[in-house]
Amino acid sequence: MFAGGYMGKILRINLSAKTYQIEPLRETEVLKLLGGRGLAAKRYYDEIGPDVKPFDAENKIFFFTGPLTGLSLPSTTKFQLATKSPETGRYLCSNCGGNFGPQLKKAGFDGLILEGRASGWTYVIIKNDKVVFGDAHDWQGRTTTETLQLLREVMGEKKAGVLSIGPAAERRVRISYINVDSRAFGRGGPGAVLGSKKLKGIAVFGTQKIPVADKDSIDQIRKKAIENLRTTKANHTKYGTAQYIEVINELGALPTRNFQTTYFEDGDQIDAQMMRQKYYVKNYACYRCPVACGKVLEVKDGPYTGARARAEFETIGLLGPNCGVADFGAIIKANQLCDEMGLDTISAGNAVALVMELYERGIIDASETENVEALFGSGDALIEMIKLIGERRGIGNLLAEGMNHVVKKHPEWRQYILSVKGMPFAAYDPRAFHGNGLTYGTSSRGACHNVGGWTIRAELQSGDYDRYALEGKGKLVKTIQDNRAYVDSLGICTVVRSALGFSDNPQGGTLKAATGHGFTSHLMEIGSRIYTLERIILNREGIDRKDDLLPDRITNEPIPSGPAKGHILSQEMYDIMLDEYYCERGWDQNGVPKPEIIEGLSLKSFLNS
Ligand code: SF4
Secondary structure: OOOOOOOOEEEEEEOOOOEEEEEEOOHHHHHHHOOHHHHHHHHHHHHOOOOOOOOOOOOOEEEEEOOOOOOOOOOOOOEEEEEEOOOOOOEEEEEEOOOHHHHHHHOOOOEEEEEOOOOOOEEEEEEOOEEEEEEOHHHOOOOHHHHHHHHHHHHOOOOOEEEEOOHHHHOOOOOEOEEEOOEEEOOOOHHHHHHHOOEEEEEEEOOOOOOOOOHHHHHHHHHHHHHHHHHHOHHHHHHHHHHHHHHHHHOOOOOEOOOOEOOOOOHHHOOHHHHHHHHEEEEEOOOOOOOOOEEEEEOOOOOOOOOEEOOOHHHHHHHOHHHOOOOHHHHHHHHHHHHHHOEOHHHHHHHHHHHHHHHHOOOOOOOOOOOOOOOOOOHHHHHHHHHHHHHOOOHHHHHOOOHHHHHHHOHHHHHHOOEEOOEEOOOOOOOOOOHHHHHHHHOEOEOOOOOOOOOHHHHHHOOOOOOOOOOOHHHHHHHHHHHHHHHHHHOOOHHHOHHHOOOOOOOOOHHHHHHOOOOHHHHHHHHHHHHHHHHHHHHHOOOOHHHHOOOHHHHHOOOOOOOOOOOOOOHHHHHHHHHHHHHHHOEOOOOOEOHHHHHHOOOHHHHHO
């Protein structure tokens, strides 16, 4: 086995039987897939067939840490999950910070598999190799943060890692997130999978040392990386991801009023300067993170006084401009509500914006919104609509089923829905930078800017690429995706990856010092293997080229105003990028990996073993 980085064990918990067992980590899998996202995908491939539905007891959640999770390096906070998504009905991968991943490792485990379904509401406590099941019947209706506190109290360890769900997940709202120490497994509705399993939360605490191969080298790498991050990530420390609001708006890429346009005229009311001046309270950091990009914000006057949240770029963009809302206080309040009820802010912002457009067009009326006047720009309407979704009332009950269901029920609304594979768009409009369209189309989980490849730096910030060019974007997106796939398998935050040598040309001795193994020169190949494995899973679940396409608003409607006015990403334009992308990946024209690439990535024998 490895000299460090791994604990060598996986904990499997069966909620139906209230039993658990400890299994060995498989070295062959680690050599091919590294950890985190790669290992979670492999277990999903092995154990979740295409016919399993998200709320079946047969669905499972696979949590996996990476070899760097919990080590004394910057931001070794991350762990990963895979499950069948309630929102898309397909494979879901998701990434999260907080203390849970590091504590799981200190308890002695690289991974945690949850299976079955409890007969009544349950919580789980993991302390080193002991697992205790508790009765959470009285916790029904508790918010994510109340549940987190309850679990910390029951465990009696301040430093415990805790994951919890809120009332929306109890109601199986398909856009429910899992709260992890106030960070989130946000997208795809994994909270609703826990809800379906009647699991209100888990606390974990461990006292074991995570082994490393070369402690002196790790100490040196840590010092250098922290020094580097102080300068390279100073804007993250001061403004967090809210720094992108101004630049994305000024470039005409910020979704506004349900992506009807891409420039928000009141952008200066919701940007990072405004955040610092009026709402900033303090920074928030994940485990061992010197960057501390989280910003605790509080409304200090006006109708939403006292509201508190940690609003980030995507949340501000989708609850703000995309709903036409310029009142930062209302955005913070809406963010807080989503957090407490347990709703993904990106999907919630898209859902509310859809209702506002339907309402303004006279397609729906107040009888469907429980008398909420759902007009763009209304902070109160935004807040009330979020309650409707979380409580499954009125049209909120329809939206709680996710966009795939909404389109099925109302095919005539398709032109107003911005999603791919059932997952709504993040807060970037691909008509204003086309690589982002390919990101949304080919992401392993739907219209996601992270898993799909964050092209912002390459297309908008560095000036290395013409943002409206089509050629070269297939290669760009593949490279970013493969980089992200291996970083998601390491157990570190993507924000610190370069400081530790994990770019698309990986270098340095971090991984060797941690594990003793020479993974580094193979990392991009490992990323490509993980992405291809995820595609094999998606193909098995019925996904192919037809599902990689962009919605009508992007392909049919030019941007009507603002700095990117007149730009469109038509089907013909998109096809040029998609063909190049498939070619770069070694997939056929229908988006299916060719036998030779499966063989070339050593996946064939591995997947059949
Ligand atoms: S940079 Fe931000 S998201 Fe990343 S680990 Fe630090 S606080 Fe968490």
